[in-house]
Amino acid sequence: MTAASEPARPRRSDATRAAILQAARDRFAAEGYERATIRAIAADARIDPSMVMRYYGNKEGLFAAAAEFDLRLPDLTAVPPGRLGEVLIRHFLSRWEGDETLAALLRAASTNPGAAERMRDIFADQITAAVAAFGTDPATAAQRAGLVAAQTLGLAFTRYIVQLPPMVTMTTEELIAWVAPTLQRYLTEVPEN
Amino acid sequence: MTAASEPARPRRSDATRAAILQAARDRFAAEGYERATIRAIAADARIDPSMVMRYYGNKEGLFAAAAEFDLRLPDLTAVPPGRLGEVLIRHFLSRWEGDETLAALLRAASTNPGAAERMRDIFADQITAAVAAFGTDPATAAQRAGLVAAQTLGLAFTRYIVQLPPMVTMTTEELIAWVAPTLQRYLTEVPEN
DNA sequence: GTCTATAATTCGATAGAC
DNA sequence: GTCTATCGAATTATAGAC
Numbered sequence: 001m002t003a004a005s006e007p008a009r010p011r012r013s014d015a016t017r018a019a020i021l022q023a024a025r026d027r028f029a030a031e032g033y034e035r036a037t038i039r040a041i042a043a044d045a046r047i048d049p050s051m052v053m054r055y056y057g058n059k060e061g062l063f064a065a066a067a068e069f070d071l072r073l074p075d076l077t078a079v080p081p082g083r084l085g086e087v088l089i090r091h092f093l094s095r096w097e098g099d100e101t102l103a104a105l106l107r108a109a110s111t112n113p114g115a116a117e118r119m120r121d122i123f124a125d126q127i128t129a130a131v132a133a134f135g136t137d138p139a140t141a142a143q144r145a146g147l148v149a150a151q152t153l154g155l156a157f158t159r160y161i162v163q164l165p166p167m168v169t170m171t172t173e174e175l176i177a178w179v180a181p182t183l184q185r186y187l188t189e190v191p192e193n
Numbered sequence: 194m195t196a197a198s199e200p201a202r203p204r205r206s207d208a209t210r211a212a213i214l215q216a217a218r219d220r221f222a223a224e225g226y227e228r229a230t231i232r233a234i235a236a237d238a239r240i241d242p243s244m245v246m247r248y249y250g251n252k253e254g255l256f257a258a259a260a261e262f263d264l265r266l267p268d269l270t271a272v273p274p275g276r277l278g279e280v281l282i283r284h285f286l287s288r289w290e291g292d293e294t295l296a297a298l299l300r301a302a303s304t305n306p307g308a309a310e311r312m313r314d315i316f317a318d319q320i321t322a323a324v325a326a327f328g329t330d331p332a333t334a335a336q337r338a339g340l341v342a343a344q345t346l347g348l349a350f351t352r353y354i355v356q357l358p359p360m361v362t363m364t365t366e367e368l369i370a371w372v373a374p375t376l377q378r379y380l381t382e383v384p385e386n
Numbered sequence: 387g388t389c390t391a392t393a394a395t396t397c398g399a400t401a402g403a404c
Numbered sequence: 405g406t407c408t409a410t411c412g413a414a415t416t417a418t419a420g421a422c
Binding site: 031032034035106107109110111116119120123124142143145146147149150151152153154155157158159161162163164165166167170174178179181182185186 | 224225226227228299300302303304309312313316317335336338339340342343344345346347348350351352354355356357358359360363367371372374375378379
Binding site: 247 | 387388389390
């Protein structure tokens with residue numbers, strides 16, 4: 001048994017696996033879960049479709065591997081309290097401009113239950129933890145995190161998926177100027193009711 | 194030629210057509226465009242699959258007919274200027290709670306280009322017109338409309354599609370209290386940059 | 387108007403040679 | 405590790421009987 005504990009030796013198939021994952025992200029991001037076919041992904045990666053099955057078992061396993069995503073949220077306790085909203089939206093925009101994994105998740109989450117569950121885990125857990133960590137009113141931390149996710153995902157959905165003209169045209173700085181105060185309020189202000 | 198101009202005489206097939214459209218909305222809303230099959234829709238409507246083809250030509254035609262949607266935005270010029278955000282979000286929530294057409298559009302727009310185009314038309318045209326009508330800074334009217342659509346669709350996406358727990362749990366009044374000030378700012382306040 | 391039968395594709399997944 | 409061949413199932417869409 002020479003397996004299970006050799007992180008040092010790169011397998012020869014690692015390049016193939018990486019090519020498959022990259023092609024899978026592209027296809028899932030562009031076409032969603034159902035329309036992205038294993039055959040097309042394999043063709044993009046210049047390998048045989050059966051290799052995809054061999055490495056990832058089935059289509060769901062491939063998606064699970066391709067849709068791994070970490071928001072990489074910064075430590076909000078180290079941010080000046082008045083600039084939390086700006087830091088957050090700036091981070092989100094830079095995090096997913098140029099990484100199509102989020103687009104793949106967004107498109108797939110609309111129709112695939114597994115993808116929706118992953119989206120719940122990512123946004124609920126990671127944002128809730130970040131929001132709860134810096135301590136505004138623990139009783140409403142989950143609500144605040146949900147609202148941040150709603151505004152953030154709405155921006156991504158309209159800008160990258162539906163591509164509403166004004167949302168596509170705006171520069172990132174314009175978006176930040178508009179949305180930062182919204183997130184700031186969701187994070188720090190006391191509800192009115 | 195007795196056709197083309199008899200809006201008075203109800204065809205005997207109208208009940209069938211209505212049943213098909215209702216079943217189509219249900220399926221498209223629950224499963225998205227690709228996974229909703231004509232066979233399943235026909236079975237729900239208790240008719241033969243070929244009838245769907247006969248009435249609507251093909252799957253895209255069926256979706257186009259089923260996804261007809263009007264936001265029915267109120268006349269914003271008749272609203273007290275300080276309550277625009279609240280009126281808008283309250284209207285949105287009541288408009289689509291209980292009408293699955295929006296859910297069908299949201300799910301389908303993620304993967305179907307035609308559905309995305311329809312979503313652009315609805316939200317860009319209808320909201321832009323409503324925003325432009327009451328006259329805050331015409332130069333940024335399109336941006337404001339886009340931001341309203343982003344926050345609104347993000348709410349719908351997280352509450353009805355992805356079903357983030359906090360967004361599902363909140364009551365409509367809680368949502369209104371949180372989101373109304375956001376829309377109010379997008380509609381009426383001057384950008385900071 | 388309604389249904390049967392089926393054409394024509396396409397897909398995920400498997401078996402097995404090399 | 406890689407590929408060929410193919411199965412079995414599901415889909416949209418069509419042709420045509422009644």
